[in-house]
Amino acid sequence: MRSALQKLTLLALAGAALAAAPAEERVQLKSGQWLVGTAKGYDETTKLVAWVDESGQTRTIHVDELDPRSAYRVANSRAKDADAETLIRIGNFARDIELFAHAARHYHDAVDKDPKVQAQVDEQVVTLKRRAAEFCVRNAKEAWARGDAKETEKWLSTLVTKLPDEPEAKEAQRLLAEHYAKTHAAQDDEYEDQYKNILETDLKTGKRHYDNMLEKIETALTSDSGSKSKSTLASAYKDGEGALKELDKVQKKLAKDDPSTELSELFDGYRKIVKDHMVEAQLHLASFYTASTSYQQALKEVNKALALDPGNQEVLAARARIETAASRGWRW
């Protein structure tokens, strides 16, 4: 028993030693090469990091030799006990290498530390928004060039809902209108061709609700007024509900004469298309509310989307981000 106790003590001591030892770190040089080792010190004046590699060899690395993301981690190592001015500087560094969420967090921490820097932070946030808008446009253009319509739409709508006052938002609205005209109409073409008869008869009302929904989503994202956008998206969701109700009603009616799985699959397919757009409307709506810091309303809207599609990772991520924004007050 005694030896077991000794072993336990040794294990505990080893554990404590491990916990105290600095973690092995990885930094990347501008050349792309990764260095694995331990950072032994950093001199802010000379911008030199004392580095010991895996074999125990010591060297110094100038921050300018590092890839910007690794250099940011060096700067961030000073954030814990930093004053507000330093936090703003670290935030600017993050912003300038397009780590916008990181920048927003440092700015928020700076104001937390010293509320007197609020005006200074507001000034930096103006630049943050400018750079972020340019970033959205660039990503949208790149996605468009490689034929990724969904990604294009995502970046354009992010720009419109999150950064509506940036000059690029106007151009994004125009591009979104064009994009919707092409992609949304094409999405149900397959069904429209195959089931023309049902759509023109039994599902006429449902189809009208669906078309209204799409039109309203487009109107909301291309509107100049935030409040109009919100009310139009809420109305689009209601149209979606109307379309789903019609689908249930008509399926029940038709199933009496045609209990085939083909009919059932057809209606499931329609439901999915309708629900996907309802989720899209809710995500846009939640994004508008988040941008205006109405977090509770944003959560309400995102929860409606989650009720439609409980496992949707995009919606779950949106909810988690709203919760973070609400609890920590990061906003930009």
Place this chain on the structure above:
Amino acid sequence: MKTIQTLPAVLLTLAALAGCRSNKPAEPEFECTCGDAETAFHGCLHPLCADGKTNPDNPKCVCGPLEIEE
């Protein structure tokens, strides 16, 4: 001595309790998406990243500061 003898039983009970299913809905598990453009814009939802730590499994993760032994 008695304390040491009862230790396995206590550990087993704790393990069993930890394995109990809770009625609370499971929290979604988010992967570390650091390095993606979307994550640069919105932030990463991985628990380590949300805690301001670097995820060692993702070399592109920059959520934590460089740990410096000083």
